[in-house]
Amino acid sequence: MDQEASSQHPKGHQRTRSAVKATRPRSSTKGPLDVDDTPLASLLLPPQQQTNQQPSSAQAEQQHTVIPGGHGHQPKTPVPGSPLLPQSPAAHSPAPSHSRRQLPPLSLSPAGGPSLLSTSPGPSSGAPYGRVAPRPQLDFSHLLRPGIYHELTPLNVPPPFRQSAKQPSASTPIPDLLASGHFRAAAVAAAQALTGANGAPAPDPVDHALILSLFYVRLACLTLIDATALATQEVKALEDLNATFYIDEAGHNLIPWELRVLAVRLQAISFADQRRAVMSYYDLAREARLRLAEAASKHDNSEEHLWRERLNDLGVRVAGVLVEMDDLKGAVEHLASLKESDNGGGKMQMARALLWLHLGDVDAARKCVKPAEGSEGPSNDMTERIMNALCDMADGKYPEALNQWEELSKVSDDEMVGVNRGVCLLYVGRLQEGQNLLESLVDSGRTSHTLLFNLTTMYELCTERSRTLKVQLTEKVAALEPTSFGWEKTNVDFKL
Incomplete structure (x- = not known):
């Protein structure tokens, strides 16, 4: 008995060898984003393409694969939901005429709702397939906060102006305040x-045109009444002038050009960084x-x-900032690089000439207003005579110079x-004559x-x-009629 038991159960643990090695179908090599592998592929493909991609049962049975380490060829086991799954005979046999009817399409949405996989816009869709949805209206409420704006004190205004009957209501x-030169009242x-x-x-808050227009009036009037320090604080509310928030669908900036030019100057003063103004002016010039x-x-x-005049104006502004930075060499090189042609009726020529005078180059100032040799256009004789008189004073x-001014x-x-x-x-x-x-x-x-x-x-x-x-003198000026050049003055104007 012991020998029989020992012969049937040998000593030690031994692995029982299987006569047939278990195999599994080869895993698919397609990624998780392949449409064919998803059970919803039939919903994403047109019916004709679904029919072409489903092979017959005979073709499925003929497909074999070699299993590494296996014994010979074995048929690939069909996976439910795979295109290789053979269809039942009932799928190929014609249905009785009385039971053949049109089935509703499959949908992942509740009954009556639009399909979640629909690739075409439904009745409630606002834009066709593939088109970007319209940009929502921008909210400019950050410029409507009362904490941004400072109270203007009238203490720097002489009493004859504060007590005048010409003060507006x-x-x-x-617009009437601006036309009559009441810049302080317009700022308020x-x-x-x-x-x-x-x-x-x-x-x-979505009316950006009105908000930005009022904001420009506020900042411009503050600079005109010698309240630039307050303007440099309030302009910070705009933050980055080139931010995506201010760009419309056409790629243009929503901030008016005049406000952007003024804001560049005020922000540079606010951050005590004139180089910031130079870089911002160059950004505006590129635009x-x-x-x-x-x-x-x-x-x-x-x-x-219009844009040529704005480009010329930016060139002069850059030179002015360089002068304020005491970068006289850079200002000279920049002014020399500006084109001599001018379409502003002598205004830009005079601006460049005054900058040359500030730099001490009288000859360059005279050259700015002197017509070029061989020029066919009319020369601005008045501008040239004024600059010659200024150069004599310099x-x-x-x-x-006095003789020239008397002639003028x-x-x-x-x-x-x-x-x-x-x-x-x-x-x-x-x-006494001058007085x-x-x-x-x-x-x-x-x-x-x-x-x-x-x-x-x-x-x-x-x-x-x-x-x-x-x-x-303050009483005499306060008694004058208001004009668009400014009626109300400050103590600084009279050195009080």
Whole structure:
């Protein structure tokens, strides 16, 4: 018995060998994103393509595969849901005529709802398949917060202006305030309109055109009333001017051009980084060149002229920033690179010439306004004569400059000509004549900051009771009729 048991059960553990090695079908090599492997493939393919991709049962039975390590060829086991699954005979046999009917298409959505796998827009779809949905309306409520805007103090305004009957009422529209030169009142009205503090509702947050227009009025008026420090704080609300938020579907910036140019300047002052202004001006110049090319391709002469003027203006602004940075060498090289052709009627030529004078290069300033040799266009004789007189003043030749200003005063009633003539009278020792000349300009309604500053300086030079004369001057200016050049003045204008 023991021998029989030992013969049937040998000592130690031994592996029982199987006569037939178990095999499994070869795994599919397709990835998880292949349409053919998903059970929903029949829903994603057209019916004709489904029929072409399903082989017959005879073809499925003939397909074999070699299993590594196996014994010979074995038929591939069909997998449910696979195209190799043979169809039942009932699928090929015609159904009885009384039971043949059209079945509804399969859907993964609830009854009555649109299919989740539908590739065509349903009745409620707002855009055709493949088209990007329209961009939602932008919300500009970040410019409507009352905390952005500062209160303007009237303490820096002389009493004759604060107590004048010419002060506008609170209900005066902003366009009327701008036309009459009430810039302080316009700045207050713009802030009240943005925040709804004047009793009227605030603008709709999606009305970006109105909001940005009021914001520009606010910043521009602050700079005109010598409140640039406040403007540099409020302009931070715009943040990045080139952000995607401000770009529309056509690729254009929603911020008006004038506001962008002003904001670049104010943001540079706010962050105490003039290089920021240079880089931002170059960004604007790149955009101006693109818009100029678009206008040229459309043969739109007015649009082309507009963008060419803006491009020239940016070039002068860059030079001005370089001068403020004390990068005189860079300013000289930049000015020399600007084209001499000008379409602004001498305005840009004069701006470049004044920058050359600031840099001390009188010859380059004269060259800016001098017509080029062989030029067929009409020369601006007035601009050239004015620049020659300014160059004589820069060289210290005041008698020669005075003669030129007197000749110009006979053909031009410009305030700038009169002010420079009065300054030359001061430098040649004819102080009283210069004072009388500047006072006559004030009586005629001229009240620029340059005129008032030079006149009050003459008061300080000719008498010890200059403050009395300055106060009388404020009363005289406050009694003048408002103009678009600005009516209300500050204490700085009168050196009080």
